[in-house]
Structures are given as C-alpha cells and as structure tokens.
Amino acid sequence: MADxxxxxxxxxxxxxxxxxxxGDYNSWYEEQAADLLRRKHFEAEGNxxxxxxxxxxxxxxEAEERLIPFDMVPRVIGAGEWRKLTRGIEQRxxxxxxxxxxxxxxxxxxxxxRVPERLFRNNAAWLPNMVGFTPPGGVYTHIVGxxxxxxxxxxxxxxxxxxxxPSGVSYMLENRETMMxxxxxxxxxxxxxxxxxxxxxxxxxxxACAPPATKGKPVVAVLxxxxxxxxxxxxxxxxxxxxxxxxxGSDLRVVDGRVGMRTTRGFKPVDxxxxxxxxxFLDPLSFNPSSVLGIPGIMDVYRAGGVTIANAPGTxxxxxxxxxxxxxxxxxxxxxxxxxxxxxxxWRCSEADSLAYVLDNLAEVVVKEVHGSGGYGMLIGxxxxxxxIAEFRRKLAANPDNYIAQPTLAxxxxxxxxxxxxxxxxVDLRPFVLVSPEKIDITPGGLTRVAMKKGSLVxxxxxxxxxxxxxxxxx
Amino acid sequence: MLGRTANGxxxxxxxxxxxxxxxxxxxxxxxxxxxxxxxxSKEEWRSVIQxxxxxxxxxxxxxxxxxxxxxxxxxxxxxxxxxxxxxxxSVRTNARLSRNAISSELWEAINESWMQIKEMLARPVTQATxxxxxxxxxxxxxxxxxxxxxxxxxxxxxxxxxxxTFLERGESTARILDIKYYLLLPSFSYVxxxxxxxxxxxxxxxxxxxxxYRFLNAGQIDARxxxxxxxxxxxxxxxxxxxxxxxxxxxxxxxxxxxxxAQSNILMREADTRxxxxxxxxxxxxxxxxxxxxxxxxxxxxxxxxxxxxRFTA
Numbered sequence: 123m124a125d126x127x128x129x130x131x132x133x134x135x136x137x138x139x140x141x142x143x144x145g146d147y148n149s150w151y152e153e154q155a156a157d158l159l160r161r162k163h164f165e166a167e168g169n170x171x172x173x174x175x176x177x178x179x180x181x182x183x184e185a186e187e188r189l190i191p192f193d194m195v196p197r198v199i200g201a202g203e204w205r206k207l208t209r210g211i212e213q214r215x216x217x218x219x220x221x222x223x224x225x226x227x228x229x230x231x232x233x234x235x236r237v238p239e240r241l242f243r244n245n246a247a248w249l250p251n252m253v254g255f256t257p258p259g260g261v262y263t264h265i266v267g268x269x270x271x272x273x274x275x276x277x278x279x280x281x282x283x284x285x286x287x288p289s290g291v292s293y294m295l296e297n298r299e300t301m302m303x304x305x306x307x308x309x310x311x312x313x314x315x316x317x318x319x320x321x322x323x324x325x326x327x328x329x330a331c332a333p334p335a336t337k338g339k340p341v342v343a344v345l346x347x348x349x350x351x352x353x354x355x356x357x358x359x360x361x362x363x364x365x366x367x368x369x370x371g372s373d374l375r376v377v378d379g380r381v382g383m384r385t386t387r388g389f390k391p392v393d394x395x396x397x398x399x400x401x402x403f404l405d406p407l408s409f410n411p412s413s414v415l416g417i418p419g420i421m422d423v424y425r426a427g428g429v430t431i432a433n434a435p436g437t438x439x440x441x442x443x444x445x446x447x448x449x450x451x452x453x454x455x456x457x458x459x460x461x462x463x464x465x466x467x468x469w470r471c472s473e474a475d476s477l478a479y480v481l482d483n484l485a486e487v488v489v490k491e492v493h494g495s496g497g498y499g500m501l502i503g504x505x506x507x508x509x510x511i512a513e514f515r516r517k518l519a520a521n522p523d524n525y526i527a528q529p530t531l532a533x534x535x536x537x538x539x540x541x542x543x544x545x546x547x548x549v550d551l552r553p554f555v556l557v558s559p560e561k562i563d564i565t566p567g568g569l570t571r572v573a574m575k576k577g578s579l580v581x582x583x584x585x586x587x588x589x590x591x592x593x594x595x596x597x
Numbered sequence: 598m599l600g601r602t603a604n605g606x607x608x609x610x611x612x613x614x615x616x617x618x619x620x621x622x623x624x625x626x627x628x629x630x631x632x633x634x635x636x637x638s639k640e641e642w643r644s645v646i647q648x649x650x651x652x653x654x655x656x657x658x659x660x661x662x663x664x665x666x667x668x669x670x671x672x673x674x675x676x677x678x679x680x681x682x683x684x685x686x687s688v689r690t691n692a693r694l695s696r697n698a699i700s701s702e703l704w705e706a707i708n709e710s711w712m713q714i715k716e717m718l719a720r721p722v723t724q725a726t727x728x729x730x731x732x733x734x735x736x737x738x739x740x741x742x743x744x745x746x747x748x749x750x751x752x753x754x755x756x757x758x759x760x761x762t763f764l765e766r767g768e769s770t771a772r773i774l775d776i777k778y779y780l781l782l783p784s785f786s787y788v789x790x791x792x793x794x795x796x797x798x799x800x801x802x803x804x805x806x807x808x809x810y811r812f813l814n815a816g817q818i819d820a821r822x823x824x825x826x827x828x829x830x831x832x833x834x835x836x837x838x839x840x841x842x843x844x845x846x847x848x849x850x851x852x853x854x855x856x857x858x859a860q861s862n863i864l865m866r867e868a869d870t871r872x873x874x875x876x877x878x879x880x881x882x883x884x885x886x887x888x889x890x891x892x893x894x895x896x897x898x899x900x901x902x903x904x905x906x907x908r909f910t911a
Contacts, residue, residue: 172709173701349693362697372911373599384600386753386907387855 130274130534131546132197141275143200143595146312151195156543159194162304163539166192169300191588192297193538194304197549197570201597204315204566207270207278207553210463212562213453215266215555218285218440220456222262225439226252236451244523245445246493247286247438249401251408255425257434258333259559264396264432265324266555267291267569271466272534279466279531280449281550285433285440287398290569290589291554292356295320295363297591298567313596315566321363323556323563328364328394330558334427335380336393342366343383345374345397347415357398366396371403376419381429394430401435443492443526444470467529471522480527481518484511487527489518502579504530533579536590538572548573550581551592566594600908602698603757607903609691609707610761613738616684618769618804619649620734623668625802627727630664632795641799642667648776648803651679668727673718681734682718685711698754699745706744710737753854756847760903763847767840768896773803774827775889797823804835824885825877837892841872844899851907859906861899868895 133144140148170189199207224230225248231237242248267288269281298317302309325342332340346357348370361368373383374392382389397404399415406413408421423429439445445452447468453461469476469487480487489501501514518525535546553568570590571581581587626645630638642662646655654677655670672681689711692704714737717730742762749755777800797818801807810818810826810833831838845865852862871891880888904910 171712172705349690354693358693358696367599368602368697369599370601373601375911384908384911386598386600386603388908 129532129546130272130277132272132534132536132549133544134537134546143198143203147196147198147308150308150311151544159539160541163194166194166300166304169303170296173296190293190583191574191586192300193572193574193588193590194301195537195539195544196301196591196593197536197551197572198593198595201595204594207463208564210278210461211268211553211555211564213457213459213462214268214280214283214449215263215557215562217449217453217456218266218283219261219263219557221452222285222434222437222440223256223260224456226436227254227256231452231455234455236455237445237448241442241444241448242439245439245442247401247436247442249409249436251421251425252434252436257331257424258427258430259331261331261432261557261559262434262437263440263557264328264331264434266557267552268555270463270551270553271531272549272551273532274534278463280463281466282443283440283446283449284552286438287400287433288552288554289353289356289398290552290571291320292359293589294554294565294567294569294592295359297569297589301591312593315594315596317565317567320554320565321360323565324360324396325364325366327556327558327560327563328396328430328432330560331430331432332393333430335391335429337391340393341391342394342396343369343392345369345371345395345399347371347399347403351398353398360396367392369395371399371415371417374417374420376417376423379423379426379428381417381420381423392429394432396432401438404431404435441493443468443490443494444472444523447526466531469527471518471525471527476527477518477522480525481515484515484518486530488530489514489525489527491524492526493524502530505579530579536570536572538574538588538590545576547576548579548581549590567592598698598753600910602695603753603907604904604909605691605695606698606754606757607761607909609688609695610758611765612684612687612691613707613741614762614765614769615679616681616688616734617738618766619671619681619684620731621805622649622773622803623671623727624731624735624805625799626667627664627731628802629795629799638664644776646671648773649679650772651677654678665722665724665727669722672722672727672730682715685714685734685737695754700748700750702744702748703741706737706740710740713737751850753851756850756854757903757907760844760847760851763840763843764896764900766835767837767844768893770804770827770835770837770840771889771893771896773800774824775886775893778885778889800827806833806835809833821877821881824880828880828888829875829877838872841868845869848899848903859902861902861906864895864899864902868899871895 132141134140167189170192221231225242232239263285265288267284267290269284270278271281272278294317328342329340342364344357344361344366346354346368348354358368367383369383375382375384375389377389380391381395383392402410403413403415405418405421406416407418420429424431446465447470449465450461469480471477471480480489485503487503491499494500501510503511533548533550536549537544538547549570549572551568551570554565556563570592571583572588572590573579573581574586574588622645626641629641633641639662642664646652646667649671651671658676659666670677674680677683689707692699692707696704714733717733722730745758797820798807800823801810804827806826810823813826813832814822826833827836829838830836831842833839848862848865852858
C-alpha cells in the first residue's frame with residue numbers, strides 16, 4: 123500500500139527518541155511484561171461486550187451488534203499543544219454558529235460576495251422554514267465535532283466539521299473508563315485531564331439554551347430513532363449520564379402549545395430536545411408529509427419559543443464539504459481573524475480549473491462526495507485500483523458539482539498494540555465542543571479514531587477503524 | 598417515567614419469568630423422563646410442550662415426541678416464537694429500551710446472562726448438556742433478580758418490574774395446575790398409586806416446589822395438600838396467593854407514588870375479596886378449573902389496566 127513520503131509518528135521520532143508528551147507513558151510501558159499486556163488486550167474486549175458498548179450493523183437478516191475495536195495504547199497530547207488547538211477550534215465553532223445565523227437571516231456573507239449563493243440553495247440540508255427565526259439563545263450548533271488530522275509536530279488541519287449530529291462521544295467516555303479500570307496505576311503516574319464530566323457539561327450547556335416557555339429547571343430529553351439505530355447505545359448512555367429521559371418520536375406529542383412526553387402521569391412538557399434524528403424525521407407537517415415518524419407540529423412550537431431543538435434544524439448545511447471548502451473565508455468574515463486551524467487544501471470539482479486538475483491527478487488525490495459521510499462513496503487515489511479510478515472518473519465527469527478533492531495527506535501515526543508489540547497506525551481526532559450563550563466549552567480530549575490495518579488511511583468505524591483513549595496532559 | 602419505559606420494564610420481567618418458568622418445566626420433564634419407560638416418557642414430553650403452551654407450534658413441525666426434539670424446540674427452535682432464546686432476546690431488547698431506567702448492574706446481569714445462554718444455544722442441545730442449559734437459564738434469572746434487589750431505586754420502575762414478575766409467575770403456576778388438574782381431583786386422590794404420586798411430584802417440580810412442599814408436609818404427598826400449597830400457601834413464593842399479594846403490594850406502591858388510585862388498584866381489590874376467604878374445600882366445591890380460569894382472567898384484566906393506567910402505549 124502506498125504511503126505518502128513523510129510520516130509523523132506522535133510517539134517516536136525518526137531518530138528513535140520518544141516525544142515529550144509520551145515520555146511518562148513510555149517509561150511505564152517499558153516496565154510492563156509483554157504477556158500481561160497481551161492478556162489485558164483480550165480483557166478489554168470482554169469488558170466492552172459485557173457492558174454492551176456496541177454499534178449495530180445491518181446484515182441480511184437481522185441487525186447484528188458489533189464492537190468497535192479498542193486499542194489500549196493512549197493517544198497523548200501535550201498541554202501546550204492542546205491549548206493551541208482549543209483556540210483554533212473555538213474560533214472555528216464561533217464562526218460556524220455566526221455563519222448559520224447569517225445564512226438564515228440577512229446573508230451578509232453572500233451579499234459581500236465571499237460565498238456563492240448556489241452553495242446552499244442547492245443544499246438539501248438548507249431549510250427555508252428556518253429563515254428569519256432565531257433559536258433560543260442564538261445557538262444553532264449546540265454540539266459540534268471537529269475532525270482534525272495532523273501531519274507534523276505543529277501541523278494540524280481540520281478535515282471535516284460535524285454540526286448536524288456528531289456521534290462518538292460515548293466512546294471517548296467509555297474508552298477512558300476502560301483504561302482506568304485496566305491500568306489504574308498508569309493514571310497515578312501520568313497527570314491526565316479528566317473527560318468524565320462531559321455529560322454534566324452537556325446537560326448544563328443544553329439547559330442554558332432552554333426556550334422562553336421554560337418553567338423552573340429545564341427538562342431535557344434525548345430523542346433517538348430507537349434501538350435499531352447504529353448509535354443507540356450512545357443515545358441511551360448520554361441520557362443516562364445526564365439524568366435525562368430517552369425518548370422516541372412516538373413518546374412525544376404537541377399538547378397545549380408545548381412538546382409533551384408521554385409519562386406514566388400523562389404528558390409532561392419537554393424544554394430542550396437533544397435530538398439524534400435527522401431533520402427529515404422531526405416534523406412530518408414541515409418536512410416529510412409521507413413520514414409516519416416525527417412529531418407533527420413540533421416546528422410550530424419551536425418557532426413560538428416553546429422548545430429548543432439541539433442542534434437546530436438546518437445546521438446540516440455546515441457538514442457539506444463544498445461549504446467546508448469556504449471555511450477559511452467564513453472564519454475570517456465573522457471573526458475578523460485569520461483562521462488558527464487551517465483547512466486541508468480542497469479542490470472544488472464544480473470549478474472547471476479544479477476539475478481538470480483533479481481528473482489529471484486522480485491517482486494522487488482523495489475525492490469525496492460533498493454530502494457524503496462515514497467514509498462511504500470516496501476514492502483514495504493512491505490505494506485505488508485502475509478500475510476504481512476509471513469508474514470514479516466517469517462519476518466525476520458526469521456530476522462534478524457533487525465532489526471535492528483533497529491531497530492525500532501523510533496522516534500522523536500513533537502506536538497500537540499488536541501481537542508483536544507496538545506498531546504505528548494512522549489516526550485522526552474528533553474533539554467535542556459544546557456551545558451555549560454562556561460559552562464555548564471544549565472537553566480536553568476527544569475521540570481518536572485509528573486505522574487498524576497497516577498503512578490504511580481510513581479510520582471510520584463503518585470501515586473497520588478502531589478507537590483509542592485520548593489523553594490531554596495536565597500542565 | 599415514560600410510559601414506554603414502564604412498558605419495557607414490565608415486559609422485560611414478564612419475559613424473564615416466562616423463560617425461567619419454561620426452564621423449570623423442562624427440568625421437571627427431564628427428571629420424569631429418566632424415571633419412566635419410553636412410552637410414558639413420550640407422554641411426559643407431550644405434557645411439557647402442552648404446559649409450555651407450545652403444542653400447536655410443535656405439532657406443526659413434528660409428528661412425534663422425543664426428548665431431544667422437545668427440549669431443542671422449547672429452547673432454541675427458530676420457528677418457535679416462544680422459545681427460551683426468543684424470550685431472552687425479548688428480555689434484553691426491553692432492557693435496552695429501558696436502559697436508562699435500570700441500574701448498570703442490572704443491565705450487565707441481563708446482558709451477561711443473555712450472552713451465556715445465546716452461546717449455549719448456538720448449537721443443538723444434547724442430553725449431556727441440556728441440564729446445564731436449564732440451570733444457566735435459572736441462574737440468569739437469579740442473577741438478574743439479585744442485581745435488581747441490590748442496586749435499583751425503589752421508584753416506579755421497580756414496581757412495574759415486580760408487578761410484571763408476579764403477574765407472570767402467578768399465571769404460570771395457574772396454567773400448570775390447570776393442565777394437570779385432572780390428576781389432582783379429589784376423586785382420584787385417594788387411589789394413592791405410585792404413578793399418581795409421581796405425577797404430583799412432577800407438578801411440584803415444575804414450579805420448584807417439591808422440596809418446600811415436603812418440608813412443610815413432612816413428606817406426605819396428597820392432592821389436596823398440593824392444591825392448597827400451590828394455590829393458597831403464602832409461604833411458597835410461587836403460589837397464587839403469594840404472587841397475588843406481591844402484585845397488590847407493587848400496585849399499592851405505584852398508587853402511592855402517583856397519588857391516585859387507578860383502575861388496576863380497583864380490580865386488584867376485587868380480586869382480593871375473591872381470594873381472601875378461599876380455602877381448599879371451597880376451591881374444589883367451585884371447581885378447580887373454574888377457579889383457575891377466573892384467576893387467570895382477573896390477572897389479564899389487571900395487566901391490561903396497568904398498561905392503560907400508566908400509559909404504556911400511545
């Protein structure tokens with residue numbers, strides 16, 4: 123498998139020395155007996171099975187539950203590195219939220235000619251019935267996952283913005299719990315910032331976005347599509363950890379101008395709905411008349427200030443990869459600052475010059491669908507067969523607007539534990555960001571996804587990727 | 598608590614109880630088959646299948662009764678909607694649905710039992726392993742009830758779970774008695790042949806009451822005593838009276854939590870007065886079958902009222 127020429131390993135430098143953030147971990151690791159580690163490696167899987175941390179995969183007959191592979195070598199980020207990252211993330215999330223507000227109000231950025239109008243006019247995630255409406259507290263993107271990749275000690279890039287319904291935070295939390303139960307002594311030797319208060323922070327952040335109709339302490343509910351959804355475990359987990367109700371569409375109904383959940387005592391108003399369903403399944407009256415799912419009339423309640431929906435309907439626009447390609451302009455437009463975290467260079471295939479370049483260099487670039495996610499429907503030039511490339515060339519030429527392309531990055535590697543010891547694998551990082559009128563809150567850590575196959579650049583769990591505990595060191 | 602969650606807890610424990618009761622039935626059948634000749638052992642397996650309420654489904658697939666065929670059907674047959682594996686799947690599905698209303702200890706007890714039973718039932722069950730499977734199902738139930746006792750809040754969810762357990766248990770004991778009642782009619786009870794006591798022993802074993810009964814009755818087995826024990830003895834945790842009292846307590850607790858007396862409480866009170874003055878002579882006078890049918894009907898009406906009172910469905 124072809125690899126880009128220069129690879130940065132986050133633990134070990136080319137000369138064999140250990141990078142500072144990994145110093146304490148490495149000295150602990152060297153004291154451990156290999157067979158003990160191997161045993162621990164198997165214990166971890168049993169632990170995940172028992173606690174039911176699984177995701178559903180749809181086979182031919184019945185939904186099957188699988189585990190996302192867990193690797194027990196932590197990914198370590200130094201305190202200074204993290205501080206720098208958080209400034210860039212905060213700036214980007216602030217800009218995303220301002221961009222959403224602007225898109226659904228005066229559209230200054232379009233008037234200023236910085237972003238073309240067609241970008242969102244053609245975007246399925248754009249919701250005309252959000253125009254002119256301001257969600258409670260002015261917050262659109264309550265929970266954001268920013269996907270970062272690294273190519274060098276000081277080189278981080280944003281790969282994707284996930285502003286619709288970012289998932290994976292339960293793995294951040296359970297990976298840490300697993301590490302602490304497997305290697306308690308490790309945590310007494312290395313100072314690691316805790317992540318366990320994320321659910322409390324989430325509950326607080328959501329409550330701070332409660333709608334005007336709220337009486338008393340805001341009632342928060344997590345809205346799930348149900349137990350067959352691939353992320354059901356996470357929905358249940360977060361509701362549980364927040365002390366919120368876990369509701370399905372059929373539990374909710376509009377009653378007396380509020381959204382009520384059917385409890386054993388009758389309908390009780392819900393103030394904030396942390397929804398893990400797509401816009402289409404929110405309100406059949408507004409979005410999808412043929413749908414039997416959703417809560418008829420919820421959008422009217424929303425617009426009247428009777429409920430907060432997090433994230434706001436219509437924020438999926440931010441996840442669009444064509445919008446992504448304009449993020450440097452968007453950040454600058456709303457913050458008046460240069461972006462602290464750069465984008466990966468992106469060719470928009472909708473532009474003739476870019477398309478020509480991409481078609482000439484298909485074997486070197488990564489091509490993605492603008493609305494794609496989960497690692498599906500993409501081409502990784504350097505590892506694709508000639509037939510795959512030829513096939514993609516046809517798709518691209520037929521509908522260039524649907525694609526963007528990026529150079530194949532030499533993603534950083536982190537060691538994973540294998541039968542023959544540590545071995546480097548490519549990683550990315552998804553920190554989780556909470557937005558409320560009070561603040562932008564970034565939990566120190568995030569979800570590190572790791573390609574378990576040697577040389578592979580695909581880290582998505584749907585494509586066999588695994589996860590690691592992510593440590594941000596204390597100062 | 599959400600009505601849907603209350604429904605999930607109620608049914609989680611009904612299915613768990615059903616799986617466990619089915620395992621007890623199999624246990625009694627296995628024991629019986631070992632002590633009998635081939636012809637009567639066939640009869641015994643037919644009776645087990647019938648008591649489990651699976652006769653129609655079984656006879657659709659097989660035209661004869663053998664032990665291995667019977668226990669594999671009851672435990673794991675994919676065409677059997679009421680197999681123990683299906684019930685355990687339903688237990689776990691309902692637990693997942695109610696995941697944030699149960700403690701993690703309880704969830705893990707359910708999940709681990711399910712994993713173990715699923716593993717054991719992945720392949721056909723042989724004579725050598727059927728005893729272990731049955732034991733694992735019963736142990737799973739014990740583990741789950743233990744985890745619940747030690748870790749769950751005594752709030753409404755607990756009482757929905759307990760009401761489900763005891764409604765199901767009472768119904769199961771009633772059904773077993775109803776199917777075997779002809780063996781226990783007083784007119785036959787003085788025959789006293791070894792065959793009859795063997796059958797009575799099976800009835801007791803089916804509800805794991807053989808040792809308890811012998812302990813309380815100094816080893817003397819007679820039909821009248823067994824009927825009294827299974828129906829009215831409040832010391833035996835699977836008797837109708839015991840289950841009835843337990844449901845009453847849980848419904849009373851729910852009414853207290855909710856601050857209203859619901860339809861289910863009213864039905865319960867009516868059932869109370871029916872059972873309160875009952876003694877075994879009155880039962881035989883009324884007719885055991887009629888008594889049991891009334892009990893099961895009343896149980897079903899109470900279950901339906903609970904679902905209605907506490908908004909189990911939209």
